[in-house]
Amino acid sequence: MSEKNLEKIISLCKRRGFVYPSSEIYGGFAAVYDYGPYGVELKNNIQGVWWKNMVQDRENIVGLDSAIFMSPKVWEASGHVSGFSDPLSECKKCHTRSRVDHLLEEIDVFADENMTEDEINKIFKKNKDKIKCPSCGSKDFTDAKSFNLLVKSNLGNFTGKWDEEPTYLRGETCQGIYVNFKNVMDSSRVKVPFGIAQVGKAFRNEITARQFIFRTREFEQMEMQYFVEEKDATKEYKRWKKERWEFYVNDLGITEKKLRWHEHENLVFYAKEAWDIEYEFPFGFKEVEGIHNRSDYDLTQHTKHSGCELNYNDPKTNKKFTPWVVETSAGLTRTLFVVLCDAYTEEKVGDDERVVLKLKKELAPVKIAVFPLLKNKPELVKIAKKIFDNLKTKWVCEFDDNGNVGKRYRRQDEIGTPYCVTVDFETIEKDDSVTVRDRDTMKQERVKIKDLEKWFEKKFV
Numbered sequence: 001m002s003e004k005n006l007e008k009i010i011s012l013c014k015r016r017g018f019v020y021p022s023s024e025i026y027g028g029f030a031a032v033y034d035y036g037p038y039g040v041e042l043k044n045n046i047q048g049v050w051w052k053n054m055v056q057d058r059e060n061i062v063g064l065d066s067a068i069f070m071s072p073k074v075w076e077a078s079g080h081v082s083g084f085s086d087p088l089s090e091c092k093k094c095h096t097r098s099r100v101d102h103l104l105e106e107i108d109v110f111a112d113e114n115m116t117e118d119e120i121n122k123i124f125k126k127n128k129d130k131i132k133c134p135s136c137g138s139k140d141f142t143d144a145k146s147f148n149l150l151v152k153s154n155l156g157n158f159t160g161k162w163d164e165e166p167t168y169l170r171g172e173t174c175q176g177i178y179v180n181f182k183n184v185m186d187s188s189r190v191k192v193p194f195g196i197a198q199v200g201k202a203f204r205n206e207i208t209a210r211q212f213i214f215r216t217r218e219f220e221q222m223e224m225q226y227f228v229e230e231k232d233a234t235k236e237y238k239r240w241k242k243e244r245w246e247f248y249v250n251d252l253g254i255t256e257k258k259l260r261w262h263e264h265e266n267l268v269f270y271a272k273e274a275w276d277i278e279y280e281f282p283f284g285f286k287e288v289e290g291i292h293n294r295s296d297y298d299l300t301q302h303t304k305h306s307g308c309e310l311n312y313n314d315p316k317t318n319k320k321f322t323p324w325v326v327e328t329s330a331g332l333t334r335t336l337f338v339v340l341c342d343a344y345t346e347e348k349v350g351d352d353e354r355v356v357l358k359l360k361k362e363l364a365p366v367k368i369a370v371f372p373l374l375k376n377k378p379e380l381v382k383i384a385k386k387i388f389d390n391l392k393t394k395w396v397c398e399f400d401d402n403g404n405v406g407k408r409y410r411r412q413d414e415i416g417t418p419y420c421v422t423v424d425f426e427t428i429e430k431d432d433s434v435t436v437r438d439r440d441t442m443k444q445e446r447v448k449i450k451d452l453e454k455w456f457e458k459k460f461v
């Protein structure tokens, strides 16, 4: 898919109410986006499919919804206050700030995310002749400086010097899981191996935020931490890699050949293995989800810093140990972008062209659209309204009587509605049947009104 299609997807998102730039009437607010009526339905559907797969369909994974704000000590223990940073450089000509690892990536030089400021500056200087500012093309940059990504706030601090002792908006959701490890164990009947899953907002002061909703400063994550015995970590890691790949292909219906694995070669000292699932966006293959074997680092760190022992007492062996963690960490808003890119299709229909979102039915924001053939025929409108009122008790439906039916089909195609029901003259004059039109094949079928609900039940199993 080309960059041109990216522009088309962004435009469709705004025009059809999926995603809007934040605070647009005030000129916008960089790297933050709002989700419109269809966007929120799609996002909720993706989240629902993930939650069903991760929590509801499994016996040993439970859910959590921890607060965005936590004690600042959490972020000291996790290493985010000292080490959650990206290397930043400013173009001396136009003052555009860039991530140095991204500038290097453009010329196929790969910097390790664990490098020190000095190490990255050495590589940066060595390649300076080849690196251009993405905004003005200049090659004149300031030295790279580490920039911490945590977003600070004055929550609960009324001193005026809150900046010195800030609270943070969480930079990732999983820390809420680690600090509730004991609570969940004490209040539910989980036994190792078990997992805790959570979906929620995260905030990062991203230096560069281009590429639409791919990288934003406020976003949502879907994370699951699976607690295991050390001896089982490698086996469980392998299993989760397989399961997560299958989620994208089977549960979200993503084109498999647009997915690939990327292995992290230079791991942080505590990590044992790390792979990303990448998707081929219009701007190339990029990470959608990270799957990490994090050893016992997280629970050990929080035990050390809080003084509260986060370990597990095996009731069978009476052995006490600190569980290892296999983490699956996906972006919900980034996944929504994957789903949109993958579903976006342009097709020739006779002499015409249509844009259709070929979304998996479960994900479609609207499941069924109901039309009377003509707006000014009360007898058709009345029947269509009745069908709509009935179907909407079971599925998200939309009633549309505006413009000709061809245009209404196109509108529904653009938002990915799998079925359109049209009440026409045959309905009243002949046999109480309606046409049901399939989004992908565009084939129309006559179905009796009394059989409609059952017909859709079969389609939406």
Ligand code: ATP
Pocket: 172, 204, 206, 213, 214, 215, 216, 217, 218, 219, 220, 221, 287, 288, 289, 290, 329, 330, 331, 332, 333, 334, 335
């Ligand atoms: P990067 O190196 O690209 O900054 P990361 O490796 O730090 O990202 P993780 O911390 O592993 O990302 O985050 C897990 C997931 O959360 C990512 O795979 C991605 O889907 C999502 N994510 C991370 N940062 C952002 C962001 N700024 N905007 C949207 N989604 C994000």
